[in-house]
Amino acid sequence: MKRRCLQLLATGLVVLGQHAVADGNIEKHANPDTGLLSWQSQGDALQLELIQVLPDYVRAVYSSRGLPREIIDKVSGYCVFGTILHNRSEGPVAYRVADWRYITPDGERHRIRTKTEWVQEWRDMGVAFRWSMLPDDQVFEVGDWGQGFTTIDLAPGSRFDLEYTWRVNDTTYTRTIEGVECAPAEAPVH
Amino acid sequence: MHLLKHRFTSAAIAGLLAACLLSLLSAAAVADEDLSHSFAPVDPPRSVPDFSLPDMDGELHTLQDYRGKVVLINFWATWCPPCRREMPALERLYSKLGGEAFAVLAINQWEDADHVFAYMGDLNVIPSFPILFDPESRVAEEFGVKGLPTSFLLDRQGRVVFRAVGGRAFDHPEVEQTIRSLMAAE
Numbered sequence: 001m002k003r004r005c006l007q008l009l010a011t012g013l014v015v016l017g018q019h020a021v022a023d024g025n026i027e028k029h030a031n032p033d034t035g036l037l038s039w040q041s042q043g044d045a046l047q048l049e050l051i052q053v054l055p056d057y058v059r060a061v062y063s064s065r066g067l068p069r070e071i072i073d074k075v076s077g078y079c080v081f082g083t084i085l086h087n088r089s090e091g092p093v094a095y096r097v098a099d100w101r102y103i104t105p106d107g108e109r110h111r112i113r114t115k116t117e118w119v120q121e122w123r124d125m126g127v128a129f130r131w132s133m134l135p136d137d138q139v140f141e142v143g144d145w146g147q148g149f150t151t152i153d154l155a156p157g158s159r160f161d162l163e164y165t166w167r168v169n170d171t172t173y174t175r176t177i178e179g180v181e182c183a184p185a186e187a188p189v190h
Numbered sequence: 191m192h193l194l195k196h197r198f199t200s201a202a203i204a205g206l207l208a209a210c211l212l213s214l215l216s217a218a219a220v221a222d223e224d225l226s227h228s229f230a231p232v233d234p235p236r237s238v239p240d241f242s243l244p245d246m247d248g249e250l251h252t253l254q255d256y257r258g259k260v261v262l263i264n265f266w267a268t269w270c271p272p273c274r275r276e277m278p279a280l281e282r283l284y285s286k287l288g289g290e291a292f293a294v295l296a297i298n299q300w301e302d303a304d305h306v307f308a309y310m311g312d313l314n315v316i317p318s319f320p321i322l323f324d325p326e327s328r329v330a331e332e333f334g335v336k337g338l339p340t341s342f343l344l345d346r347q348g349r350v351v352f353r354a355v356g357g358r359a360f361d362h363p364e365v366e367q368t369i370r371s372l373m374a375a376e
Contacts, residue, residue: 061269064269065269065300086356129300130327131267131270131299131300131327131338134337135336135337136336137336138336138337138355140355141230141353142226142228142230143226143227143228143229143230143356144226144230144354144355144356145226145272145355145356146336146337146355146356147271147272147337147356
């Protein structure tokens with residue numbers, strides 16, 4: 001019976017893949033010119049950088065793309081980050097935003113709304129623009145990298161922990177960035 | 191006159207936006223030396239559907255017309271910082287290798303000729319390769335592009351043989367060597 005259980009467990013690991021907690025570290029920076037904060041992981045196969053984005057900047061980007069006021073007001077009322085991802089390994093690295101979670105101070109875990117979900121909502125409003133947002137999922141080959149907005153369904157100034165994952169071969173790695181702060185509603189005075 | 195005024199307005203907006211973008215990303219700016227020059231092989235080589243897209247002057251360019259040449263296809267937009275950064279290197283590469291056996295097609299996403307015209311005015315070196323317009327991103331979707339910039343190298347048979355996601359140092363000797371090898375292949 002015990003052997004049977006072990007076989008099932010081993011099979012499960014093969015089917016589901018292995019999981020590991022990444023062993024890199026996170027560096028937090030403040031931009032001396034703008035006062036805005038950023039977080040960057042170091043030492044992982046997938047390097048992630050999150051950069052605070054002010055609501056005014058979000059408005060400027062989407063206004064210049066001709067998006068309707070309704071969309072601009074809605075998106076700029078959320079917590080938006082510029083997100084930059086790099087493959088820092090010697091092989092392919094995959095990520096999927098649908099697997100990422102943000103954890104609010106009450107301990108609740110939440111899904112991050114994906115680019116496809118945003119685009120679907122906007123398409124219903126007659127808008128197809130999609131290029132500014134971080135792609136839902138990608139396989140980065142050696143040297144590949146990408147960037148885009150990540151939008152968290154929280155108000156400017158909110159705090160949360162971000163748990164994100166990536167996959168190398170059959171292993172899924174998880175890292176948590178604690179104490180991420182959404183950009184304030186207005187530019188910080190510094 | 192109206193068109194000229196519109197273009198200068200677009201230039202002002204584009205300039206403002208570019209300044210915002212550069213400011214935003216300054217903390218995260220990747221130094222030039224950090225731009226990768228690697229292209230991932232696409233194995234097996236992948237066929238792509240033919241397309242026809244207009245250039246800045248409205249003239250149609252059809253991919254089929256480039257058959258027999260090695261073609262570097264670059265999907266980009268003016269607001270995308272790494273797209274802006276890699277453009278001068280792309281021009282240097284094209285100046286060196288462009289001609290009978292090598293072509294570059296830079297396919298703009300979701301912008302129009304006026305917008306790109308304004309952007310070109312900000313550049314020290316204006317691209318001499320064709321800038322094409324894919325306003326609804328149909329060609330980008332057919333190529334499976336998920337983010338900008340993304341580039342593809344097509345061999346002389348018109349098959350995708352290499353792919354690069356993110357900005358690249360196109361004028362790196364290894365990129366040049368890869369293209370020369372494809373140009374020399376039967």
